Amino acid sequence: METLNLTRPNLALTLALLLSLGAPAALHAQDRPSPRPEDEAKESAPVFGLAGPYLAARMAAVESDYRAAARYFAQAVAHDPGDAYLADSALVAFCSAGEIERGVKFAARMEERGDSTELSRLVRSADLVHQGDWDALLERTDPEKSTRPHRKDRDLMVGMIRAWALMGAGRASDAMVLLEEMAKTPDVAPMVNYHLALARALVGDYERAAKLLEGRVTGAHVLGFMARAEILAQLERRDEAIALLDNLPGLEAEPQLLALRDALKAGEPVAFDVVRTPADGVAQVFLTFATALASNPNPEPLSLIHARLASWLSPEMTEARLMTAQLLQEHQQFDLAEEEYETLRRKGQMRPVAELARIDALSQADRHDEAEKAALSLTAAYPELPQAWIALGDLLRQQQKFSQAVPAYDKALTLLTDAPDQARWFPLYARGIALERAGQFERAEKDLLAAIEIRPDQASLLNYLGYSWIDRGENLDRALELIRRAVELSPDDGYILDSLAWAYFRLGRYDEAVAPMEKAIGTMAADPLVNDHLGDIYWMNGRKREAETQWKRALSLNPDSNDDVDPERIRAKLERGLDAVLAEEGDEASLVVRQAGAGDNPRALD
Template sequence: MTQTCPSPASRRPSLTLALLAALIGSTALPALAQDGERPAPRPTEAQSQVPAGGPTTDGPAPAVAADTPAVVQDAPPMQGLAGPYLAARMATVENDFRAAARYFVQAAAHDPDDIYLQDSALVALASAGEVDKASELAADLFRQDRPTELAGLLERARLVRAEDWDGVVTLIDTTRNADLPLNEDLMDGTIRAWALLGAGRATEAVAAFEAMAATEDLTPIVNYHLALARALAGDYETADRLIVQSEAGGHLMGLIARVQILSQLDRRDEAMALLDSVEGLEAEPQLVALRQRLEQDQPVPFDVVAGPGDGIAHLLLSFASALASSPDPEPLALIHARLAAWIAPRNPEARLMAAQLLQDRQQFDLAEAEFEAVRRMGQMRPQAELSRIDALSRAERPDEAEKAALALTAAYPGLPQSWIALGDVMRSQEKYSEAVPSYDTALDLLAEAPPEIRWFPLYARGIALERAGQFDRAEADLLAALEIRPDHASLLNYLGYSWIDRNQNLERALGMIKRAAELSPGDGYILDSLAWAYFRLGRFDDAVAPMEQAIATMASDPLVNDHLGDIYWKVGRQREAQIQWQRALSLEPGESGDVDPDRIRAKLDRGLDAVMEDEDTPVATHPNQAPKTEADATE
């Protein structure tokens, strides 16, 4: 299992110029791809859009430990190499970084000559947040003259964290990729320039930044770092010119940096105008607080970076975002975010990125440690919390989702999105009556908002009211939402189906559901609604085709099978009806709450006609078609 040590020229990570050209932009973090094969994968050439920025605070942040992972539980000891290795691989596939770290360390101890195992241990330890242990292992590899790409990155991070700036420069000069000119090497070139600044060699540092900025593809991100360095030295005029050229105003951290620089130049009106141009400003509390300080003529310090370590943390976050945003997301994204937090422990952006990456990989316990660190800094971010609530809810962790939503409404009671999130969490738990007041509060806060902003809470409250048995209020909300979005397929279907279940407005309901089917062909729920509308109108032959189409897409849904049985019965296909009812029973309909298994048994015993004669009112059989959140309802 021994693997040849990589050559010195390949011992450190680098991004290609194609990727670097797009290193300014969105901060969105998509889900990470599974990758358990490569010990230290090199970044891809995929185009990405990421912020050039990194850490910031709106004031001095309290000290927070560099690492706050949950305690790694001991994994069962295993004899030999095969057991720990296979267990580590299984843990890696499941993104269980704690177990993977334990088992890869065991495996590496059994075969210390295998570089793959050593690198795999580095990946798992760093991903689990045990960066101290990963750094020690990397240092051992250097002492043995067997450094890998990841070991080189960890060694750089260790020296930066220790503020050994001369050591950083020496390490880069002796181990960097000689095939790539330093002025084209974003990672090592930028780290080295910051280290020169930290070592008191400011003239050399500026010259190094400027040499890199001469490479056109690197200019935006290098100018951002040079602007931070100039501002750190008090040269705000040059810093402002450079940060404008860096296009950093297109992301949150760059925007804050420029506002702080403008404040130092006593250009507060420009700074406030810049903030006022930000769409959704009210959802970013640090921007709101920053604007208030400017408006009240309070001091606004430049504190986006406090030293070279913070600047390097910015760089690592840019790499983390690029690696996470690529079409083939890299496992190293989380490692870069972990290293940024390790180097700059008071950096809320690094914590948030690590938390979101862990959340994407369903590692909620590890993610919660990072979210908690951010909260201790007083840096709770509504957008990140909303993402966290949604992820917890979709992962079927309702208690945690509800707790997080309640905390968000308590922290930001004036933020409508927090109340909508709480309503969605309650609704997903079928606490419909409890969901309604949350939507009430959100709609009160949105009273003066444009109709397009109000449509989803109206729709969601309508769903909650309908399920809570308050159909008069529900109908009013659903009609109001439909007036705003008259061609929204699921909304047309929901209201149309609600009327059909109550034998109300059947012709209008049928027209609405037909329109929904045109807008969203192939949607099983809408096809079920269309067939059931025909059934309620007594047009049984017309109901067969759409219901058979619905069952083709929703074969395991007990409600749709029950409906198809009823329709078959009405068109004289009794044997097929009984088969569908029996299938509906086999799908455990009682668990969903939409279908009464005793009623199905009665139909099997006595037939549909006899059962319907005994019923005073239509049976409400609403399918589970309601969107969980606004994202689900967007078309």
């Protein structure tokens, strides 16, 4: 029986409406006063009461469906405008969904009602930056007028925003003094000094700006290096700027930095334009905090909001929009992420790193045709970028277009001829899989052995070659050694345990196959192939009733969805027994089943 997925927004709303229809408030909706036209949220509110929209909003929020959450929280607030939690939740949803203008209006209404929150105050400050009302922003950020208790991270952000507001109000000296005072705190000094350097460069004090950026650059990756190189260029220290950029790993994937380096080498004029206005400076404050929050093991929800505000204040800041897209992608909001990537392309700001992330997002959303088209476009735009060809090869391989994937990996490896070995092992491994699955085992074996020489501690790689040999009846001792080593490196990986058990089975060591296969089934109970394997192992150990149970379970787990499972063969085993099936297959018995692990498991290449 199919079960309802109540986390889907449309079903969530259905449930919520059904619940609210049973509430007394819903039965007497006609007795309510008409909504005020000036209240945007109330205009959109249905007559179903608070319970429905609230439950739908909560479910949408859990699923990170920000647009649905914004719609339902707005409706919930309309029914209970005095609830500060609902109001703040609505504001979070508005900002996360990118509806910043709507969030600004909502934050203003919250303050008018006396329901301001930390987020509403932040949004109101961003709006003042957007308007260029620096005096009002200075009034709002005046520490002597704050009644809130001190908190280190909040005070730091407010202080940095205030410094840029002082710049906007024409009080540059006061801004520098404030930032210098803040930089006296050691653990935040690198972050503050980066902004102090930007502020000094904006007023033409390039000498002190350059000194502040010596050594480690602490800004967002691209912006930080761009700022330092541009500042060095203003000081006629072009050789240092060129050397800085030439020594950056991954430079070939950053066209902005490449263009800057080429301009420096050609002696062309180079302006300092990482920040053009104080508003850009505030946008960088938001981006700085978004980056810091996103780097935590459990990223803060505010990281997305900060990135959204940065992008709103400085629409041409590629890094802010890219971070927004990547955070949306991490939260499985692929459609919203695609909107950001599309905006980058429309503005002519397509960067390989952004396109690679977009291709991955499209692939995860099962939009394979779009992902393949994007990968082909990227290889056309940047034919010398090996990562683009690897991404194309991965997409083709994941769609089982193995023969088509091989030339893409060929091109990538040609481009990586002089690269360090660590940059070559993955495409060697991936090409080896594609070749093996395309029936070109001799070439595949060479690639896999070369990859193992570089990464002898990569469990899925050892597993793949080891089982390939077992499957072909070749190099059996070494094959088993590779698989055992893979299990040592990744003892809880069900796919690798399945490989070890099936290797024992294919070698006729049936009693040794039981323990690893039972452990594998413990982690992969819903995998039809692993259940089928366990059934075969039980049968060969005389445990025929248990074998039949496993085969029946394999048939119940949608085996048609797995290319390596033959449902008719399982039915034949249930009808006649494994011995009879193997006898009928004769010499082919040694090739009865392919391993479910490295070749088809998407985790094999993680």
